[in-house]
Amino acid sequence: MSKLVRFISAVVVLAFLMGMLSCKTQRASLKKPLKEYGFDYLYKKLLENQMDFEYLTSKMNIQYIQEKNRTELTGQLRIRKDSLIWVSFSPALGIEAGRLMLSNDSIKFLNRLNKTYVSGKYQLIDSLLHTTIDYSIFQALLLGNDMAQYDVNKYRSTIDNGLYRITIQERRKLKKHLKGNEQSSKVLVQQIWLDPQSFRIRRIDVKELGKDNNKLQVFYDEYQTLGDQLFPAKMRIEITSQKPVKIEVKYSKTVVNNPQKFPFRIPRKYEPFL
Numbered sequence: 001m002s003k004l005v006r007f008i009s010a011v012v013v014l015a016f017l018m019g020m021l022s023c024k025t026q027r028a029s030l031k032k033p034l035k036e037y038g039f040d041y042l043y044k045k046l047l048e049n050q051m052d053f054e055y056l057t058s059k060m061n062i063q064y065i066q067e068k069n070r071t072e073l074t075g076q077l078r079i080r081k082d083s084l085i086w087v088s089f090s091p092a093l094g095i096e097a098g099r100l101m102l103s104n105d106s107i108k109f110l111n112r113l114n115k116t117y118v119s120g121k122y123q124l125i126d127s128l129l130h131t132t133i134d135y136s137i138f139q140a141l142l143l144g145n146d147m148a149q150y151d152v153n154k155y156r157s158t159i160d161n162g163l164y165r166i167t168i169q170e171r172r173k174l175k176k177h178l179k180g181n182e183q184s185s186k187v188l189v190q191q192i193w194l195d196p197q198s199f200r201i202r203r204i205d206v207k208e209l210g211k212d213n214n215k216l217q218v219f220y221d222e223y224q225t226l227g228d229q230l231f232p233a234k235m236r237i238e239i240t241s242q243k244p245v246k247i248e249v250k251y252s253k254t255v256v257n258n259p260q261k262f263p264f265r266i267p268r269k270y271e272p273f274l
Contacts, residue, residue, distance in 0.1 A: 034164070034196050039157040042164050045199040046192070050145040051229055055080055058231075058254035062089070065246040073097070077251075078260045082148065085139060086262040101264045104135045108264060109273075116273040117266050133216070134173075137206065141218050144201045144232045149174055150188065163202055164194040170209070198223070200230050215240040226256055 060075035078086040085102040099110045109118040122134045136149035154169035171188040187209040193202045200223060207215040217240070222233040231254055237247040 034159050034162070036159065037157065037164065039155045039166055042157050042166050042194060042199070043152070043155075046146060046166075046194060046201070049199045049230070051143045051231055053081055053229075053256040055258055055260050056143075056231075056254065056256050057258065057260055059252045060087075061250040061252075063246075063248040065248075066243060077142070078262060079139065079142070080260065080262070082139070084262050085135070085142070086260075086264070099264060101262060102135055102138060108266070110264075110266065110270065111273065115267070115270050117270045118273050119266070136173075137216075141204065141216075141235075141237065142232075144220050144223070144230075144235070146192070146201075147171065147190075160193065162196070164196060164199075166192050166194065168192075198230055213240070224251070224254065226254060229256075 056077070056079040058077045060077050062073045062075055064071040064073070073089045073091060075090065076088045078084075083103070085100075087100040088096055089098040089100070090096050095112075097111070097113050099112070101108045105121065107118065107120065107122060111117065134149075136147045139145070140147045150171040151174055152168050152171065155167060156169075157164065157166045159165070168190045171190055173186070189207050189209055191203075191205040193204075194200070195202050200220070202220050204218045205215060206217075217238045219236040219238075220232050220234070221236065223230040224233040225231075231251065232249075233251055235249050235251075237245075237249070239245040239247075
């Protein structure tokens, strides 16, 4: 009798374990597929969940990789939204090595190591990196937001590997942001992958129409909570061009809406780099 009891007990335990396994399998198989939404709804949710602030400051750890060269830096980021971006770069535990300031129409950079500077329009970045970038694109990439100064034409939406993907086949800079001799003929193609729960951006691809060999990609690996907003915690930037570049950024100690100063002065002894 005791053997029979032990046998029945073993069968009951085995059945219980199999039931647990089947329940887990069933729950996994019953995972709800993503609901299909049109572009208008997804783009609206994207805009609703973007970072919004007047000032932002954050610490940064940066790895810059080009070919076989790897540079590790720490940095401090300051932003006045839609106006100024200021970054101070330092080697690990070292003194400031460089300082960058971007406005809507110009870029300035100090290299304190060799006492040189760069000051000019965004075409400088185009010529150095062989890719299209300006203030709106740069700010959007840092924040995980959309490019505010570009219009939206010829779009579609799909589901891609558990994320919502929206494709904007023609993006031109809005006329009110075109100044002087700025090239208005550039047409950008953009793809955005959205998280299905937060509707924050998980990945961005940007390229200039007709230039498939030049591409800018950004991957947002983690987000951090700031009040009721989500700000990137880790991001990767990959620039595909004649000289591919990878940049990995980790943010920490991020604070919003504390007024900031943006000091930038070019010393007299510094020589222009370009």
